[in-house]
Every structure is written in C-alpha cells, then in structure tokens.
Amino acid sequence: MTTRADRLRVGVIGLGVGEQHIAGYRSRAACDVTMLCDLSDDKVTMAREKYPHTHVTQRPEDVLDNPDIDVVSIASYDDGHHEQAVRALRNGKHVFVEKPLCLHEHEAREIRMLLSANPRLRLSSNLILRMCPRFRLLRQMIRNGDFGRLFYLEGDYNYGRLHKLTQGWRGRLPFYSVTYGGGVHMVDLLLWLADAPVTEVAAQGNRVASAGSGFRYNDFAVALLRFEGGVIGKVAANFGCVCPHFHRLTVYGTEATFENGPESGLLYRSREAAVAPERITAAYPGVQKGDLIGSFVDSILKGEPAEVTTEHVFRAMSVCFAIEKAVQASAPVAVEYL
Numbered sequence: 001m002t003t004r005a006d007r008l009r010v011g012v013i014g015l016g017v018g019e020q021h022i023a024g025y026r027s028r029a030a031c032d033v034t035m036l037c038d039l040s041d042d043k044v045t046m047a048r049e050k051y052p053h054t055h056v057t058q059r060p061e062d063v064l065d066n067p068d069i070d071v072v073s074i075a076s077y078d079d080g081h082h083e084q085a086v087r088a089l090r091n092g093k094h095v096f097v098e099k100p101l102c103l104h105e106h107e108a109r110e111i112r113m114l115l116s117a118n119p120r121l122r123l124s125s126n127l128i129l130r131m132c133p134r135f136r137l138l139r140q141m142i143r144n145g146d147f148g149r150l151f152y153l154e155g156d157y158n159y160g161r162l163h164k165l166t167q168g169w170r171g172r173l174p175f176y177s178v179t180y181g182g183g184v185h186m187v188d189l190l191l192w193l194a195d196a197p198v199t200e201v202a203a204q205g206n207r208v209a210s211a212g213s214g215f216r217y218n219d220f221a222v223a224l225l226r227f228e229g230g231v232i233g234k235v236a237a238n239f240g241c242v243c244p245h246f247h248r249l250t251v252y253g254t255e256a257t258f259e260n261g262p263e264s265g266l267l268y269r270s271r272e273a274a275v276a277p278e279r280i281t282a283a284y285p286g287v288q289k290g291d292l293i294g295s296f297v298d299s300i301l302k303g304e305p306a307e308v309t310t311e312h313v314f315r316a317m318s319v320c321f322a323i324e325k326a327v328q329a330s331a332p333v334a335v336e337y338l
C-alpha cells in the first residue's frame, strides 16, 4: 500500500448514510474521497452525477483491494460490515464502519485479531450520540460533580420506524438484532456517561409490534446492566414504538436528575415539587451522521485518540453481544470483553 502521511485517500461503500460519511471526509482538507461503491444501479447513477471527480463502482472489492485507498468507510447493510472490514484491514487500510461493527462474536474476534496484528491501523464506528451537544454538556456536568454519585441511567432507543424492519432491508437479512442495530447507540452512550464497564446483563425481548409482518426477529429488547462500582443501567431497543424517533435518556445521581425531552432536557436539583427544573437547551440531536469522521481522521494523521476509539467500539459490542445472549437464554449473562 502506498501511504502518504499527510493525505488520506478514502473509499466509501454504501451510499445511504454513506453520503454523510462523504460530507464528513470532505470537511477535512487532508482527505480526498476518490472512490464510491454501491450495489444499486440507481445509487451508482446518482453518485456519478453528484460526485463527478470520484471513481464509482458496483464492486466493493474494487475499493477494498485498491492499493491507492488508505481509508475505507463502510456503510453497507449490517451483514456486509464484517467481510468488508476484514478485507480492508487485511489490505492495510484504516476502517470507519457503521454500527454495528458486525453481527457475530466470532466476527468481532477476527477483526480484533487483525487490528492486534497491525496496531498502526485505526478502526472506529459511527456511535454518533457522543457528538450530541446536549449529551456532551450532560457528560461534562457529570464529570464536574453536579450529579453527585450516579446510581441509575436509563436509555431507550425509540426507533419510531417500524416499517424499516417490516418493509426494508433489515427484515431481509439472514439475521437482524435491534440491540446491535439501535440499542448499541444507547449502550455506548451509557458506557460513556457512566465511565465504567458493564459486568453483567439481564434481558428480555419480544416481537409483538411486528407480529404478522413476516419480520422474524425481536422488534423489542430491554436489558438491565450492572456497571462496575454498582451503577445500574437500563437500555431498550424499541423499534415498534408509536412515537417519533427519540433517544429517551434519564440519569439519576445523588444530587441531580436529568431527563431528555424533544425540545429541552430537564435538570432537577431538588425533590421539592415547588422547585422548577432547569431547562437544558443545548441542541438535541444537533448532529450530522458524518460528525465523528473528523476525529477519526485526526486519529490517523495526528495519532490523537478518536472520539470513538477501537476500544470503545469493542466495549459497546461486547455488551450488546451479552444482551443478545441474555435475551436468547432468558437468564443473566456476564459480559465477556473482546
């Protein structure tokens, strides 16, 4: 591979949310998005018109095997991530991969092994809620001690788009997990806010909301998480909810409680009903899906830690794998960190 230390040549695979990856790389002067790939004829036609100075292909291997590509951004369907990440890493490329990193624990182990064998390579994943201004402020307040000691965090990924399971590609995959596909965002958020690993999970799931649709997997899963140090968390991946897309987040500490709302967050500093909560008006969600790309690029070019490091990706996925196992077993499962 011909690597230039000061510039990165990028290939993006999958042009749905992948288009937002393109925007993320384009916001960095050191990046040239030189190749785009999508299986669909329509997307290829669109890409040729919209991005005339890139090479557009329908064959992922043209990107993954190209010695003139330094970074591969993977935004294909969930079941394409593992194979594409492995091939890119084997070919010495840095990888930014949409969540979920992969769909099976053995796949994650293989990716881990390839990264260990080549520590120069960077891998990150689009766990984008960390870039939400309101959640960043919340984290800063937790760090500043405003919440006292945390004891309970609750995060519901209310998807509000059931049709994407019942009519879209998610329902056509050989395997789909709402925990990997959506819950992972809340798992990462809670890990990031609590700043402690999860040691054990208990979980249940069902498929009431999508019953009769032909969707074969749970459309709902909820997990209780025990964090090291005693904090308890609850994460739900709720794909059937009748409400708009929303990240329900509540954080309880000994000195304050935060509750996210669509317009503003509420910060309670008193148990008295007469004391009104403060309104936290920092933007929510307030992010574009390419907003993590800049820090990923800096992690490659400047050696700085990315906002979402490889460790963070594996940590969140390890908890998600444990949740999926706990749902299947209907029994608590210890988290095994990959």
Ligand SMILES: NC(=O)c1ccc[n+]([C@@H]2O[C@H](COP(=O)([O-])OP(=O)(O)OC[C@H]3O[C@@H](n4cnc5c(N)ncnc54)[C@H](O)[C@@H]3O)[C@@H](O)[C@H]2O)c1
Pocket (backbone or CB within 6 Å): 013, 014, 015, 016, 017, 018, 037, 038, 039, 040, 043, 060, 075, 076, 077, 078, 080, 098, 099, 100, 126, 127, 128, 169, 181, 289
């Ligand atoms: N981080 C986030 O918040 C976020 C948001 C949306 C989607 N995603 C993830 O991004 C991925 C794509 O989702 P989407 O919403 O963009 O879907 P989409 O259907 O809008 O777009 C996906 C595109 O990828 C193409 N594609 C699929 N498999 C391919 C392959 N093997 N090689 C090349 N192209 C392929 C499809 O033709 C399609 O055009 C999924 O893994 C999803 O979970 C993440």
